[in-house]
Amino acid sequence: MMKLVIDARESGTSTGRYVDKLIEYLNKLKPDYKVVILTTKPRLEFMSKLAPHFEVIESHYKEFTFAEQIGLLRQLNKLQPDLVHFPMIQQPILYRGKVVTTMQDLTTVRFRNPSKNWLVFVIKQQVYKLVTYWAAHKSARLMTPSEYVKEDVARYTRINSRKVTVTLEAADAIPDPPEAIADLDGKPFLMYVGRPQPHKNLERLIEAFAILRQTNPNLRLVLAGKKDALYRQLKKQTELRGIKNVLFTGFVSEGQLRWLYEHTSAYIFPSLSEGFGLPGLEAMIHGAPLVSSDATCLPEVYKDAAVYFDPLNIEEMASVISNVLSDEPLRKHLIARGKVVAGGYSWQRTAQQTLDVYKEVLGD
DSSP, X not given: OOEEEEEOTTTTSSTTHHHHHHHHHHHHHOXXXXXXXXXXXXXXXXXXXXXXXXXXXXXXXXXXXXXXXXXXXXXXHHHXXXXXXXXXXXXXXXXXXXXXXXXXXXXXXXXXXXXXXXXXXXXXXXXXXXXXXXXXXXXXXXXXXXXXXXXXXXHHHTOOGXXXXXXXXXXXXXXXXXXXXXXXXXXXXXXXXXXXOGGGOHHHHHXXXXXXXXXXXXXXXXXXXXXXXXXXXXXXXXHHTTOOSEEEEESOOHHHHHHHHHHOSEXXXXXXXXXXXXXXXXXXXXXXXXXXXXXXXXXXXXXXXXXXXXXXXXXXXXXXXHHHHHOHHHHHHHHHHHHHHHHTXXXXXXXXXXXXXXXXXXXX
């Protein structure tokens, strides 16, 4: 029986949602391989319960470190797999076995993280670019979550796009019961959930919200996500500019997130760059009207279940959001179409498409 290794060191992080769901649904398919999952010590028990048909092994080598390049290399060579799946580009460059790699997007190639030391980040970004190019050429196959990313990766790395397979992702309904946030109960609000990195374009969203408040003085903007250095900086800038009714919630529970989705006047996704856009799909599942940037893959993924704006045009962003707030038939249309479009994506299909790639590469 052939051996397949899946690198799940990112499990439990925001970017690890994909690998967790992939492994969960691959386990349900019961592939005819010996599957070994590599994950960190805190995720061993979780992963063992998630995928009882697979072997779960600790791998404590952090991404983009010499330990990854040396320690993970040794671990893989010892396991002697027939195929390794890296669900992100981080991988030992000296590994000579057969590999498939998932590339979610090229955001890190194009955007800087201002919370990091400038010089250190620039150096790491250059390394990231090299590893991206190397992984694209070294991998037997690449997988991306959208056609946009497929063509983007092919252009950037100068490979034939036929080497890339699109494995669409999905979003699930939150099973936890909704948990109200007292400060927002019975009040109109817009929302965004996620990280505040520059490409998420939250500064322009706040500026658009300031315009909206001129005609909607009771409206609130909810920015949900762990309070890191970037969120603290954004909050300080908002306060200094005197923009009221912007609520930085910090971390919210799954029940609170579900409540926010179910009660928001609209979910706003102002991003400049995405590989798939899972939060928007999750909002759709829970009945939130979606107002989205028209950048990168987002129109491809959300189709006619969202209304779109130019993310660089603050006045247009405010105008499109205002139309959704004031047009009840449009809101009902977006809610109905959102549930249909989001329901068309499936993690089971993601797993089956990925399994098909494994079989093709292994000649199975």
